[in-house]
Amino acid sequence: MATANSTPAQDPLTLLRASIAASRPPIPTSTPDASDATDVATSLSQATHLLFNNDTEHTAVSLSQSTRFISPAAGNKAIDLRSVYFCWQNRDLGAGEYINATQALNSEAGAQGTVTNLVFTERLDLVAWLKGEVGEEESEFIVSADASRATKAGARDAAATAAGGEDVEMRDAGVSDGVARQREEERLREIYKGERRMGDHNTVLRGVKVQDFSGVRKFSAAFHVKSAAAAPAAVQQQLATPALRPSIKPPAPNRRAEPIILLSPSASSLIRMPNAKTFLQEGSYTLPDTTSTTTNLLHLTRLLPSIDPQKPLRFILVDSPDQFRPDYWSRVVAVFTTGQAWQFKNYKWQAPAELFGHVLGVYVGWKGEVLPESVVGWGRGVLSVGLDKGGMRWRDREVVEEVWSGIEGRMKGLGWGREGLR
Incomplete structure (x- = not known):
């Protein structure tokens, strides 16, 4: 054996x-x-x-x-x-x-x-x-x-220095000739270039898209009702007015404030977050894609000559005021509505007459259809426009210009100028 x-x-x-x-x-x-x-x-x-x-x-x-x-x-x-x-x-x-x-x-x-x-x-x-x-x-x-252990250690050192772009120092390559030694070093560099670098837990757990989970707060509020009733007064007040992390950033010093347009969250609204930017900025109406996920905040730019004939204004589009700070309401210039008053229950001005005394109301419906009685009752504070049904979209631009004309007029009346809101 x-x-x-x-x-x-x-x-x-x-x-x-x-x-x-x-x-x-x-x-x-x-x-x-x-x-x-x-x-x-x-x-x-x-x-x-x-x-x-x-x-x-x-x-x-x-x-x-x-x-x-x-x-x-x-x-x-x-x-x-x-x-x-x-x-x-x-x-x-x-x-x-x-x-x-x-x-x-x-x-x-x-x-x-x-x-x-x-x-x-x-x-x-x-x-x-x-x-x-x-x-x-x-x-x-x-x-x-x-190979000896020293040779293995030398190869590992070569990997580390080659990855950092430094010269490789061979401890014991088994080669005495200078040309052969250099050839061996170049071969090692090429080998280690092909290695896949592994990420740590910090890089693996980071995505390329920032996720906004603020909407979860609305759904979790119902679960705090029972516990809030038995909680001390200080805790009840804290639950009633939770701290918000606004996604709308306050304007930086010496920067013009960005006007805000509120859209209707109703499923029956023709203008919603998925198609609002295409409609208002490009003048083309498309049906909102209800199957796709979209952000709850959009930006678009528009030149309003009577406000600033040189520099376009940057507008913020949101469909909910949940993340508003009190001073954001002074920047709201228009509210798109379907005529349903429940839309305004979380607004600063919940009564339609008071709301449309501060901002412009915009109702977008189909051309030829009867306006809702509520929209008619709200009077001149609401601008009503009609879109053509079917695939003929050549009048969309005309409707969009009418909407922007109304917003520009209301902004000018509210005191918006070249430097922002006066």
């Missing part, structure tokens, strides 16, 4: 990888010369050798023999065969289960036959290498069988 030696053919890792590929797992034994069934160890903590079998010979390797697997987490320590084989046996365990299994084996073995706890990345690399999923020389932690 052959015993372990230092030749590459008897390398413990190579033997274990070959036995796994051949579906002939090694057998833990309590003696290097196992000839009886009683020599087979029932527990890895009691075993002293691994017996590798093939068609022609049997090779026993001591479980305490060091392997070419270097663990940075264990202080760049060469891991013994027992720890490597234990990792392979428990390859399907989670991180917590693996730690518990390691502690249980070490407690059973005492001072002799303990295993080293490998971190998750080391386990992943080792198992993939043993399965043959990575090449012989592709493991991050396994030293090449025909």
Whole structure:
């Protein structure tokens, strides 16, 4: 029976990888010369050798023999065969289960036959290498069988410096000629350029789109009703007036305030957030896409000659005043309505007569249809316009100009000028 030696053919890792590929797992034994069934160890903590079998010979390797697997987490320590084989046996365990299994084996073995706890990345690399999923020389932690450890360390240093754009310093490339040395360095640079850089948890959990979850506050208010009734007066006041994080930014110093247009949140409104910008800025009406998700805040620009003939004004479009601060109401210049008074229940001015005394009301309906009685009753404070039904959209521009003419006139009457609201 052959015993372990230092030749590459008897390398413990190579033997274990070959036995796994051949579906002939090694057998833990309590003696290097196992000839009886009683020599087979029932527990890895009691075993002293691994017996590798093939068609022609049997090779026993001591479980305490060091392997070419270097663990940075264990202080760049060469891991013994027992720890490597234990990792392979428990390859399907989670991180917590693996730690518990390691502690249980070490407690059973005492001072002799303990295993080293490998971190998750080391386990992943080792198992993939043993399965043959990575090449012989592709493991991050396994030293090449025909290269010294110093050469491996030099290659790792080359990877770090090449990624930072610095010159690679070879400690022991095995090449004395300067030209060959430079050629080896260039080859390493090309290799490490192809590596995929892994992100940490901060980059993985960050998206490219900022999400606004302020709408959740409206739905959660109903769940606080019962608890608010039993809460102290100070808590009830806080629940009644929750702190808002406005999505409409106050104007910066020395910057003109942006006028605000409120749209109707009603599903029957012809002008809603999905099609408002196309209608008001491009003069083309399209049916609102109710299946798509859209933001609750839009911006558009419009030149109003009587306000500022040189610089277009930037308008803010929203369909709810939930995120308003008190001073935002002075910037509201128009309110689109369908004639339903419930739209104004959260407004500063809830009575339609008072509301349309401060801002312009805009009703957009289909041409030829009868105006709602409520819109008629609100009088001249509401501008009513009609859109053509069907696919003929050539009059949309005319309707949009009429709307903007009404908004411009109301803004001028409210005191809007070149520098903003006076």
